[in-house]
Amino acid sequence: MTFPTGPSGGAFRARRADHVAISQFVNEGDLVLDVGCGDGQLMQLLQSERGARTRGLEVEQAGVNRCVARGLSVVQGDADNDLPVYPDRAFDVAILSKTIQELARPKFVMGELARIARRVIVSFRNYGHWKVRTALLTTGRVPSLGSSNPDWWSDGARRACSARDLADLAADLGLDITAACAVGGQPADASALKRLNWSAEEIVFVLERHSQ
Amino acid sequence: MTTTARSLASVDGLQRLTIATPDRPLRLDNGRALDHVEIAYETWGKLSPAKDNVVIVCHALTGDQFAASENPVTGRPAWWPTMVGPGKPVDTNRFFVISTNVLGGCMGSTGPASRRPDGHVWGADFPHITVADMVRAQIALLDEMGIDDVFLAIGGSIGGMQVLQWTVQARGRVFAAIPIATAARQSAQNIGFYEVGRQAIMADPNWCDGAYVEQDKRPDRGLAVARMAAHITYVSEPALKRKFDRRLQDREALGFGFDADFQIESYLRHQGQSFVDRFDANSYLYITRAMDYFDLAADHGGQLANAFRGLDTRFCVFSFSSDWHYTPEESRNIVQALNAAGCDVSYVSIETDKGHDAFLLDEPEFEAAITGFIDAIAEARDLPPADEAKAMARGKGKARP
Incomplete structure (x- = not known):
């Protein structure tokens, strides 16, 4: 029996599939802001496997403490309120990993991230997935995503949105989807939106401001 | 070396x-x-x-x-x-x-x-x-x-x-x-608190316009009051409530006088008294001023x-x-x-x-x-x-x- 190994050839470590999907859009040397960075797993992955420099923003003290104890640079704060102080284009990349559906002001936060970073990477649970659509149609209930618990209140999402909803928000903010992929799938461009919105449970978007 | x-x-x-x-x-x-x-x-x-x-x-x-x-x-x-x-x-x-x-x-x-x-x-x-x-x-x-x-x-x-x-x-x-x-x-509030402390020191007749060492005096009363006022800012109301609340000090009823009826008074008086034994009043003036100017x-x-x-x-x-x-x-x-x-x-x-x-x-x-x-x-x-x-x-x- 063989065990899978990481790209560096080292021993296998549990890596979240969405983190792997996000990391492919981060380049060596990028300065990255991870908004809602939790205990810093993604930042560690981006540092060790992508050679990125990372900063985190996290609201929970326990997460911040774990990050700081791991040697990661993290500021205790709140995406809904603390982003305006960052200067324009301070980062190469800003990441919202499964956080956008938990924000009080998602449009504001997205706009701010597009201001402070050249590239915004968003990962989210796709409520446009066919299972969601058919479940709603057949049972009349909104299914839960990303959780084994079927209760609708169990997955932490404040606002369920689909890939198309997010694409609309991006367009409204003057952002292009320069790449998209299903978590666990291959990178695609914006033309795959319809397919992804039907078939992918979790999606990563790379957003950039329209070129002049 | x-x-x-x-x-x-x-x-x-x-x-x-x-x-x-x-x-x-x-x-x-x-x-x-x-x-x-x-x-x-x-x-x-x-x-x-x-x-x-x-x-x-x-x-x-x-x-x-x-x-x-x-x-x-x-x-x-x-x-x-x-x-x-x-x-x-x-x-x-x-x-x-x-x-x-x-x-x-x-x-x-x-x-x-x-x-x-x-x-x-x-x-x-x-x-x-x-x-x-x-x-x-x-x-x-x-x-x-x-x-x-x-x-x-x-x-x-x-x-x-x-x-x-x-x-x-x-x-x-x-x-x-x-x-x-x-x-x-330094915030306005902190400048204010430290100004209270400085005024307490300088109002003490033993301060002698700052020349108390040469006159063999010590503005202990003023320095103790300065310490008491500042100490309040170092602790939170919930902590004060937890430690003292309105509990009385060594007595069963209010004394109808200006002795330390309350534990918090006794505590602050102790803080003030123990401070004057180890600190110079003029140093307190100068260092707090440096903080104000920061x-x-x-x-x-x-x-x-x-x-x-x-x-x-x-x-x-x-x-x-x-x-x-x-x-x-x-x-x-x-x-x-x-x-x-x-x-x-x-x-x-x-x-x-x-x-x-x-x-x-x-x-x-x-x-x-x-x-x-x-x-x-x-x-x-x-x-x-x-x-x-x-x-x-x-x-x-x-x-x-």
């Missing part, structure tokens, strides 16, 4: 170095200069051959250089035993820790209680000093000791102000900084971020949720400016009801986060890990190649 030879361990047992002489005066922010300055200091641990393991511990208003060992003059225990010592977050097995008594202080460093070259005590003729002057004196001390680079500067309250000042004044010489429960500028942004065109721009120092800022002396808001201002300047910064806000003084008390979350940060920066600086340093400190380990 020349350091030891030039160190003046005088009758009081305090370790000092001369950092200014008439041909090499210490120039102050107010335009004056001091021709003769001694800085008293303590060290723990061993300086590494590469001199890359130096930690500066900056004390708060009423602290001194005895962060990690008993003060031989007052007999008081170390003031930061939870943070500095063998196996502590600032591990003296790993680091060469230096703590100085600030310029203007009264534990051996030159201050208003020192004698002028003409033999008289300075008193209120001592020049006004700033936090930057204090740091200037500390930098001069390290220069005397032959140390260029500081691995870490750490301190709380006005000690945190010194830490911030260190990073911008010794630009490029401070690898990491931990400012705790502090601010980049405004790092004002020194950099009104933009705090400008002070930090281009620094590659790694910062870890701490605040305490119930601190109303230096509020979490003040710390967030520092963090925002550091972010705006593109600096490497972490910020941890600790939930506690212990108020400003929490940084001196046993706070496991606080200590865990500091330990994590220090371990990470030590690794980034290529310092030996804690266990290896411990073995080396015991003389059992091998020197690293």
Whole structure:
């Protein structure tokens, strides 16, 4: 029996599939802001496997403490309120990993991230997935995503949105989807939106401001 | 080492170095200069051959250089035993820790209680000093000791102000900084509280316009009141309620007099009384004034971020949720400016009801986060890990190649 190994050839470590999907859009040397960075797993992955420099923003003290104890640079704060102080284009990349559906002001936060970073990477649970659509149609209930618990209140999402909803928000903010992929799938461009919105449970978007 | 030879361990047992002489005066922010300055200091641990393991511990208003060992003059225990010592977050097995008594202080460093070259005590003729002057004196001390680079500067309250000042004044010489429960500028509220304390001291007839030492008097009443007023700001209302609430002191009923009916009164009176035995009233005036004058942004065109721009120092800022002396808001201002300047910064806000003084008390979350940060920066600086340093400190380990 063989065990899978990481790209560096080292021993296998549990890596979240969405983190792997996000990391492919981060380049060596990028300065990255991870908004809602939790205990810093993604930042560690981006540092060790992508050679990125990372900063985190996290609201929970326990997460911040774990990050700081791991040697990661993290500021205790709140995406809904603390982003305006960052200067324009301070980062190469800003990441919202499964956080956008938990924000009080998602449009504001997205706009701010597009201001402070050249590239915004968003990962989210796709409520446009066919299972969601058919479940709603057949049972009349909104299914839960990303959780084994079927209760609708169990997955932490404040606002369920689909890939198309997010694409609309991006367009409204003057952002292009320069790449998209299903978590666990291959990178695609914006033309795959319809397919992804039907078939992918979790999606990563790379957003950039329209070129002049 | 020349350091030891030039160190003046005088009758009081305090370790000092001369950092200014008439041909090499210490120039102050107010335009004056001091021709003769001694800085008293303590060290723990061993300086590494590469001199890359130096930690500066900056004390708060009423602290001194005895962060990690008993003060031989007052007999008081170390003031930061939870943070500095063998196996502590600032591990003296790993680091060469230096703590100085600030310029203007009264534990051996030159201050208003020192004698002028003409033999008289300075008193209120001592020049006004700033936090930057204090740091200037500390930098001069390290220069005397032959140390260029500081691995870490750490301190709380006005000690945190010194830490911030260190990073911008010794630009490029401070690898990491931990400012705790502090601010980049003194708030109006704090200026107000300290003004109350100063007025109490100066209203004491024994203050004698600052010349009380020469007249063999002591403005103890005024200094005690100053301490009592300030002490209220160091603790939170929830903590006061928890410890004292409205409980009576050694009595069953209200006394209908001005004795200490309430436990909180008795506690504050004790704080005031025990303070006057160990602190000089003029030092209190001068150091609080230096805090009032502290405004790092004002020194950099009104933009705090400008002070930090281009620094590659790694910062870890701490605040305490119930601190109303230096509020979490003040710390967030520092963090925002550091972010705006593109600096490497972490910020941890600790939930506690212990108020400003929490940084001196046993706070496991606080200590865990500091330990994590220090371990990470030590690794980034290529310092030996804690266990290896411990073995080396015991003389059992091998020197690293």
